[in-house]
Amino acid sequence: NKRAAINKDKPSSTHISLSPEHKYFTEVNQIVSHHLNQINDNLEENWTCIAEDGELKVYKKELEEDGIVIDPLKAIHVVKGITGHEVCKYFWDIEYRMEWEATLDSSEVIEWLSDDTFVSHNVIKRVWPASQRDALFWSHIQHIAGDQDEDPDRWIVVNYSTEHDECPSTKYVRVFMNVGMVCETLIKPPADGCQISRDDITCKIIYTAEVNPGGWAPASVLRAVYKREYPKFLKRFTSYVKTKTSNLDILL
Template identity: 65%
Template sequence: EKKKKLDVPSKPELATSLSPDHPFYNEVNEVVSNHLRRLLTEDQELKDDWQCIVDQGDLKVFKRELEENGVPLDPMKAVCTVKGMTGHEVCHYFWAFDTRMEWEATLESSRVVEWLSDDTFISNNIIKRVWPASQRDACFWSHMRHMNKSNDEGPDSWIVVNYSCEHDDCPPTKYVRITMNVALICETIIEPPSNGNITRDDITCKITYTADVNPGGWAPASVLRAVYKREYPKFLRRFTTFVEEKTRNKDIMF
């Protein structure tokens, strides 16, 4: 049966506000495209070589064990389903710098290094120290984008990518510099209400989070793996609870 056409307020298609002349323009587009391509092969990947390390029903965390010269590089992937918020809202708060420290429990501090455009900025995150390893930091661009729909019936999707870069105002002098390629992809599913008036009860957001992190030098694999197993689900619970609290009594941001 064909679904009733929903009365979702229309919003302009958002392309990136980063100028094509910007030195980061090609890299940002390429990294975003790679994530979308990866997402399309996701089910296959999850079946093949991803190991489920946390299964809480609505929240699952997977990893692939990978080491290079003794440095653990385990790619992580998490899928999480939350009710009452849109993908645009979830991506907005994952990207927004001004509220990052309200949900980030693994950071000592964070600062903006440079704004590249309305949807892209570079920041420096100093990560809390994990005994017995040296303290780490990261320098990365954060970019948020609305995804073009492949068809009218498909879910509305948004993506945020945090990708390591170098910057003259952020030299890796004080801490061990980690590098990463992190993506948060959200799809909004709307259960059509009979009266056509969409409320938060009708909305579900499917989150796919992937993190490829290189700890940037020696780190004891067993400690790191234990920290990841504990911290990734904790981050997703804490972050989605934060978004729920932020959006609860606000108009829905489609």
């Protein structure tokens, strides 16, 4: 049963988050910092734009390791009517993952580490002629409150490859990935006495993916898949969030 698998040992409290004693605490914080430090990268300098559609821009850097393509990918998108909290909620919460994911055959929780972090196993759709891949990663969601004069308020989700005794790599080629979704919400101050509406909010999304396909895959096919699939994912996922939230109260 899908729901039972999703809620497997899910912590009942909604307040506890990963404690400093937890074995993943240092790693999670390091990887979150890694993504936050990249926010202001100069994309004009070292990156090549591979797709542009309205406010969406997708960039890559060509990189190979032992003949395997590991091109880092970065996308910037600006979407009206949704908040960073909402974008991150739907990206992180595995309950919704298969509603918007077009690249996965399945996704299931392996372990809840705290109420903001869990490990999941994901089977990626097979791309001919390569072998089928899977990915095992922890997903962490965090709110980073802005300070008045410098950083804006941010929400972040990180999906980072890990290992787990209950899920050894046997059946598929395992992909290694470090994916970050950082969001900032811009609010246009409403007229005096008026409530904020969805017309007043805009979300800036900075998405980065460092993926190692974990074994040989034809470079030209992989690059063609990335060029097609990442823009498709960003458009499909953000319109999913818009549809899901259009009749709901704004989640700031």
